[in-house]
Amino acid sequence: MRTVLGSVGTLLLSAAILLAGGGLLATLVAVRADGEGFPLEAIGLLTSGYYAGFMAGCLATPFLVKRVGHVRVFAALSALTAAAVLFHVIAINVPVWFVLRILTGFAFAGLYMLIESWINEQTPNEQRGQVLSIYRMVDLGAVTAGQFMLTLADPQGFVLFSVVAICVCLAIFPISLSTSKAPMAVTTTSLNIKKLLKTVPLAGVGCFAVGLANGSFWALAPVFVRQLGHPVVVISLFMSIAIATGALLQWPVGFLSDKFGRRKLIIAMSALAAGAGYFLWHYSPQSVMLMLVGGALYGGFGMQLYGLSAAHANDHAEPHEFVSISGGLLLIYGIGSIIGPSLAPFVMSAFEPSAMFAFTGVVHAMLMLYALYRRVQHDGPEKPKRFVSMPRPRSMMAILRADPRVKRPKKPKKTKGAELDNL
Structure with a gap:
């Protein structure tokens, strides 16, 4: 188990940082929108936009990974997320925020999927249940920490949006330096x-x-x-x-x-x-x-x-x-x-x-x-x-592929000269 945790430790750290930022953002957007005087119907619409983008991201990410690989997609979606988060404090109105929430949902869906598939790939079948339990604890702790980060500054300012963007950017650091091999493409x-x-x-x-x-x-x-x-x-x-x-x-x-x-x-x-x-x-x-x-x-x-x-x-x-x-x-x-x-x-x-x-x-x-x-x-x-x-x-x-009841397909043998997904 120690060997497995060593291989997924950096991935869990990236997940924790990303989940903390995502947890903070979800609450922050609602509080800031209410403080800006957005109607309740508009605040609800923003969340609907997020989930619409999220569903689109779940469906699109496998195709993006097949096209350019895990690391490039992770970096691209991280940049999109950070830019969308910071843009919330540049243009404060419902139509712009609705578009930003769609983009944020799309990007977060891909980021979560990439990290989770990577963790699953590095986990042997007989230890998947244990690693999944650890991931649950990371999930709970990080999202809870994100809620308390709301008290670090005034939600009506720019600082907390900057904190979310910093979290997203920092999440790239551990996963980029990880020696773990990139997983197979997430299949539809x-x-x-x-x-x-x-x-x-x-x-x-x-x-x-x-x-x-x-x-x-x-x-x-x-x-x-x-x-x-x-x-x-x-x-x-x-x-x-x-x-x-x-x-x-x-x-x-x-x-x-x-x-x-x-x-x-x-x-x-x-x-x-x-x-x-x-x-x-x-x-x-x-x-x-x-x-x-x-x-x-x-x-x-x-x-x-x-x-x-x-x-x-x-x-x-x-x-x-x-x-x-x-x-x-x-x-x-x-x-x-x-x-x-x-x-x-x-x-x-x-x-x-x-x-x-x-x-x-x-x-x-x-x-x-x-x-x-x-x-x-x-x-x-x-x-x-x-x-x-x-x-x-x-x-x-x-x-879902980390469910210990599901048998994963065997990895295909790498051919000589196969392109590595570590650039």
């Missing part, structure tokens, strides 16, 4: 969404619902806290608590789903997430403590549903279908993440900031009812396979 996978929804409709509906609810959360939760009159440190604390509890409950929820079945846990987590939304809607305006408790409840319950939905789909799949099915679920999640942030602002504008969680509560309640319906209608018993916890939905295929 054919996606049959119609077949997926016919075979495991609950998984598809679950991922769409998660996109609606969690896409709205990432887009508007910082605005919700800010509009309740709390300082930046409370925004970072609220987001960090939700992220941390969501990660910490992955293992016990996965264990329970292995024992009692996915549908029962989807029903339970949906009901509890709906309750957490109701709690935040009614009690978060009363005190900071109640708001933080509500954030912990939402993160603990609402952020389990993607993993449970993906596990439910994989229970009905053969090992060679895991990547295809998971890619389809990520696409459905992305569609929900585009729609959700566009709808939730209208609820907040019509009622109050905390009404955003009335929106997420309705989404989770509808998912619970659909899961109950599927449980009654389904004839056969569930036969869950071993639950494999995954990081937050991010890249299209790369991290």
